[in-house]
Amino acid sequence: MLREAEDHEALRRRLAYFKSVNGTPTDYFHIIKRNRTRSLNQYLTHWIYPYKGKFHPQMIRALLNILGLRPGQTVLDPFVGSGTTTVEAQLLGINCIGLDVSPLCVLQSKVKAESVLAYDDILKASRGIVKAIGPSPGNRQIQATVEAIDSMDEGPVRNF
Numbered sequence: 001m002l003r004e005a006e007d008h009e010a011l012r013r014r015l016a017y018f019k020s021v022n023g024t025p026t027d028y029f030h031i032i033k034r035n036r037t038r039s040l041n042q043y044l045t046h047w048i049y050p051y052k053g054k055f056h057p058q059m060i061r062a063l064l065n066i067l068g069l070r071p072g073q074t075v076l077d078p079f080v081g082s083g084t085t086t087v088e089a090q091l092l093g094i095n096c097i098g099l100d101v102s103p104l105c106v107l108q109s110k111v112k113a114e115s116v117l118a119y120d121d122i123l124k125a126s127r128g129i130v131k132a133i134g135p136s137p138g139n140r141q142i143q144a145t146v147e148a149i150d151s152m153d154e155g156p157v158r159n160f
Helices: 002-014 027-032 057-067 084-091 103-117 119-133 138-150
Strands: 074-077 095-098
Touching: 002 027, 057 084, 074 084, 084 095, 084 103, 095 103, 103 119, 119 138
Parallel strands: 074 095
Antiparallel strands: none
16 A cells, blocks of 8 residues: 555656646646646746757656656756756756757756746746836836846846
């Protein structure tokens, strides 16, 4: 009976597209409740950058499960692209090493992965920026945005 409960808990934490396991909501269900778009593939930070070669996060999650990777183990993504593997591995507690020839890909995957852990702080900061900008027209709005970002401490919130 204990083994069955452990199996259900593992499924609850790792599955995608499922609302619940034995009546308990899955982690995926909790994540997509905060979805910013209508797409099931654009939850958390997956929507930040429209990358043409992007994998569906659920497919990456499934591949990590098929490979049997567990928390604390490491996956190598030699073509990190938009960072989908990085984010999904992070959500599952799996370490990820991502490489890419494109500095833009490296930057966006780093920002996406860091931002997952700072989600609430980012929302709070964005509200502060909107308030600081106010109804300023055109160039003044851009300048106020840059000033607000420049006043932030270095880290995931500012990088986002």
